[in-house]
Amino acid sequence: MxxxxxxxxxxxxxxxxxxxxxxxxxxxxxxxxxxxxxxxxxxxxxxxxxxxxxxxxxxxxxxxxxxxxxxxxxxxxxVWFSIICRLLTFMWQLLAMSMASLSTLFYIILQLLHSLLSSISQSWMYITAAKIFNSTLIHIRIRCCQILYWPIFLQENGLRCLSCVEYAEKAALHKHSMWSSLFLDVLLGNLIGVALLYNAESACLWVMNFANDITNNLLRTGCVWLMGVPAGFKLNTELAGVLGMISLNAIQIWSTLWVFVGFLSIYVIKGLAISGILFGMTIPAALIIDILLLATLHVSSLHWLLSGIYSMQIQALAALWRLFRGQKWNPLRQRLDSYDYTVKQHVLGSLLFTLLLLLLPTTSVFYIFFSILNSSISLLCILIEVIISVIHATPCIKIFLWLVxxxxxxxxxxxxxxxxxxxxxxxxxxxxxxxxxxxxxxxxxxxxxxxxxxxxxxxxxxxxSIGEVVLPHYRNVFSGVSGSFVAKSIHGVLTGNRVSSSLGTSLPPPLPWMFIPYKDYWHLCYDSILACCRT
Incomplete structure (x- = not known):
């Protein structure tokens, strides 16, 4: 044996x-x-x-x-309590009372703001602002819920977690994951916000110069170049002139509007810096996405117009090509059926096919130009979105404990x-x-x-290893991203469909708004901090 x-x-x-x-x-x-x-x-x-x-x-x-x-x-x-232990206990209770009072003050302010926004939520001004600053509102709600729910996450998890060391470790990591992520967010926001606040005028001047260079040296010059003989291609002069004038007028109108609001740029930059210092990096980053989409509205509008013209032209050419083959698209059964066209239909189809085919290079050149600009803006927004999601998903407490x-x-x-x-x-x-x-x-x-x-x-x-600890969190961030996102984007560009400016990365789950009395919330915060002392 x-x-x-x-x-x-x-x-x-x-x-x-x-x-x-x-x-x-x-x-x-x-x-x-x-x-x-x-x-x-x-x-x-x-x-x-x-x-x-x-x-x-x-x-x-x-x-x-x-x-x-x-x-x-x-x-x-x-019986055996020492003076030092009593002093530490008193200091911890004092810290708990201070944090509970400060959190209750934030709780009262957030409840008042929530009541105010709820009262004007049906107005057209609020609805329009919510559509324009959609990304910012989402991240503001996430941050407000994190501020409201932090005492809930710090509560004790019952005897089950105390009955096993492994359960206790996992419960502690889950308990402290939210505030550690919030700490990293606020730390990055303070570092970038303070630097931006002290250099607000230089940043404002750089932004204005960059916007003028993009408008004059890229948009206007590019449209004038397309109205001529771009890269040696002979385009339709009349159609190129019409599309070029429409583009130049739209650019001029939008530039004129931004001249009147240009004096607000310094306040916008200071607002971004202050919001980063107070609420962390993710909220000003989300606000940058919304401002960028708003500032490039003329580019996206021209791209939407040209993509519509290009898409209808491609669809018309495809339909006329089926006419020559004796086929017709059946929308009810989603298939091609045989069809006998008359001589007049063939003659008219030939004339329209020739006309659209000869005008296609001119439309394509303008569409490609604005597609490149719009895709660059979308890629920049996607990059900022990925940075925001990575900040939310980074397990700071796990990385710190792994190092220690x-x-x-x-x-x-x-x-x-x-x-x-x-x-x-x-x-x-x-x-x-x-x-x-x-x-x-x-x-x-x-x-x-x-x-x-x-x-x-x-x-x-x-x-x-550190990769085995961190990679599952980042894998969850991109779990909602479709594997065919790049293929769909390329297909959308080729067929004239709009390309999404959002990758669809995962964010912290939404939490319902908290409604409890102020006194109960204070006791909840106080008990949560004392529970951390006991554990």
Whole structure:
């Protein structure tokens, strides 16, 4: 009868625990030489022990012991309480009262603003502003809900999380994930906001010069170039003149309107800086997307007009081409049916096909020019959107804990053989201290022979790499992005359809607005901070 003795370090909250979740094994735990024969035979044996239950028992027993000692210590603390502990407790209570009062003040302000916006939500001005600044409103609501719900996330999760070290670790990471992400957001917003606030005039001057260069050197010059002989192509002079004049007039009208609101640019930049300092980087970044789309409304309008003309021209050419082939599109059955056209229809179709085909290069050149401009704006908006989603999804607390204490992120176990006896005689050839990989399903009773009667091993944990900790969060960010987004965009450009300026990355889930009395909210914040002290 073989006997296994497994030694392990007692799991503790904030220290380490064991987990059977398998990741890629680290290089440091691989055996430097060929494994013994009995290890291969061990892999082929029928599993006799449920290792999941064993690991759960190890983690739960240690958690129960710590919980018991904590309750015993609290009963004795009234007798052996020192002055330093009393002072720390008083300071923590003072911090809890201060944070609860400040949070309640924010809660009152947010409730008043919410009531005000609800009262004017049906007005045309609010509806128009909501459509223009849609991205900003979404992120403002996310930030307001984070401010309102932070005491909910810091509440204790019950005895289930205290019964197992692994559950307690996961609950703590989930508890502190929101405020750590908020801290990173506010930190980046302060760094960029302070720099932008001190250089507001220089930034305003650079923005105005950049906008003038784009308008004069790119838009106006490009339209004039297209009205001539662009790249040596001979275009239809009349159609090119009409499209060019429409584009130049639209650009001139929009430039004139921006001259009257140009004095507001310095205030807009200061507003972006202040919003970044107060609320973090994501809100001014979302506001930049909306302002950019509003400032380039003339480009998107011209692109929409030319894409409509180009799309109708392509559809007409396709329909006339089917006329020559004796086919007709059946919209009810979504198929091509045979059809006998008359001679007059063929003659008229030939004239229209020739006319549209000769005008197609002129339309295509203008459409390609404005498609490139509109696609560049869309790519810039998508880049800012990805940055916002990455900031929301970055697990700051996990990265910090991984750098400080990597043992809190176990991924599988392995066994180090420390002793192996057969018939009361040591077998150093087989049982020298070594590291042997052992998946969870392969722990079983050793029945490979009578040579090994007692086996003593030490259980260790593999540790996750930083990529294994962070990548799942970033993978969730792009889970809602369609894999054919690039193909659909290219198809839309070729067929004259509009290309979306949003990638569709994931954001924090929306939360319902909180309505509780002010006094209850203050007690909720106070109890949440005290709960963090107890844990």
């Amino acid at each position: 073989s006997t296994y003795v497994i030694l392990y370090e007692t799991p503790s909250y904030g220290g380490h625990h064991f987990s059977l979740h398998l990741w890629n094994l680290s290089e440091q735990v691989k055996a430097p030489f060929k494994r013994p024969k009995w290890v291969d035979e061990l892999h082929q044996k029928k599993k006799l022990v449920d290792l999941d239950t064993v690991i759960l028992a190890i983690n739960s027993a240690a958690a129960a012991k710590i919980l018991f000692e904590r309750h015993v210590a609290t009963r004795r603390s009234f 204490r990597r043992r809190r992120f176990p991924s599988g176990i392995w066994f180090e053989i420390v002793s192996c006896r057969s018939n009361e005689i040591d077998s150093p050839g087989i049982c020298c201290p070594d590291k042997v990989d052992s998946p969870s399903e392969n722990l079983q009773q050793n029945q490979s022979g009578e040579k090994s009667s007692i086996l003593v091993s030490f259980i260790h944990s593999n540790f996750s």
